Amino acid sequence: MKILVCISKVPDTTTKISFDESKTKLNTPNVQWIVNPSDEWYALVRALELQEANAGSTVTLINVGGADSEPVIRKALAIGGDSAVRVDVEPTDSFQVADAIATYAKSEGFDLILTGKETIDGNSSVTGAMIAELLDLPYITLANKLDVEGNGVKVERESEYGDQVIKASFPLVVSAAKGVADARIPNMRGIMAARSKPVTVVPYSGAALTSVESYTLPPEKGAVKMIAAENAEELISLLHTEAKVI
């Protein structure tokens, strides 16, 4: 089984977000870059578990990004994976990311392409579906459980309307959400091994279809209005008459 895992580089969750004067660029000097949580904890770890259970399988990591993505790619490789590919373009939208990945994957014959649920910077949750469309493959969103069964997968998905059990044959694309796997912590051996794993750089020249015109920050939150516990009932009348939400 050949598995491709899509790895994105994002600012750590606790980063304070601010932008430059043009309002189009994130101020990055103090940003800690990490592997997007759902890519690392769910997609990558489940890929490694499937590899361990299916002898002869390979796990390739792919990132679309500039040379400054390499430390994050090494971080992911420290958890596992045989090799990585970096498509050398600073992407500006999800289509560009998906097209770059699909262009690379087209001739490689992957059985399973895994993405995370959503990036914590772009918050789009769309890249996997675009890759699938560009390769004309089936796609299953937000898997909470993923097993290999015969020549394909069995996926379970939980939702507020009920649960789904979905089966499909290889090749296909799946986005991984909570429950698919448990996070793994890289150990010293993994970190050492990651240094010598091959990272191939491939060129890409496609264009984006959208552009960020400006970023804005949410308005400063007004001071919290405290209500004494003994008058808790007052909250309900404030929500009704002042906030007008009930």
Place this chain on the structure above:
Amino acid sequence: MSVLVFIEIAKGKVKKSSFEAASYAAKVASQLGTQAIGLAVGQVDAAELAAINVSKVLHVTDSKFDGYDPQTLAKAVVEAANANGSTVIVFSHDTTGKGVAPRVAARLKAGLVAGAIDYPSTDGKFTVKKAVFSGKAFANVAINTDVKVISLTPNSVGVTGDAGSAAVEAYAPVVEASKLSIENVVKAVSADEIPLPEADLVVSAGRGMKGPENWGMIEDLAHALGAATACSRPVADIGWRPHHEHVGQTGVTVRPNLYIAIGISGAIQHLAGVNGSKVMVVINKDPEAPFFKAADYGIIGDAFEIVPRLTEAVKKLKASQN
């Protein structure tokens, strides 16, 4: 020209988020001086579709689409968009929309804004606002292609406009069978249970509740308000509540009008899923709980004592309104 909106049917009813997407599409259509057309997929009364605020609804009832496979749905949407000269295609940014909208966009090489929270600005460039960096900022994104695809975050704009009088037409797109085999394990939900991602009122509780046996008072308050229930991640991880109730960076993102957080400390990863809420109430016995910094209203005190009193106050308010 037209604006096409995808309409999802869940359990024989048009989803609330689809009504929102339809009124969004109607507004965009009037901004552009054209008409909005719905594409509804699933078994539902034609009368319910006629009440949607668009000029025409194409109704697909072919059982081939029953599993809601994004690959076949996207082909149907693309066919309808081409047949109707649609230049803007609108989805709800929910589980189905997240699968179908990007496929349609990729197939048409059309720019997509996923998770729009406001109407587009159409003077000059066509730009759409969305939340980024887990709610810590917004981006105004220009769509630079002729055809534009937008998926709308549920509960962002509400349902506007009057009940429509749409013409409902049967529609049979030509697509091959799904490559997925889908088995739906339909949840037995009571009629008054409100799906969390669509809820405009949410009552949420965390580890401060001590154990699953204490959730009765949370459900009572939610029930009195007509709210959905949610929880923090550890609560779902230890199995006190189902996973689909877990909000935050790794769970569901919600944008309700009112979010009441009870016994939740307010970790940044939790806030990432709820900071789009219009009004936030925090009830915590620890005055130093970080959640108070994000709150609009706060009560310092013991949830076990306060929550039942709030439920009574809500009941009294509701009784006085009738």
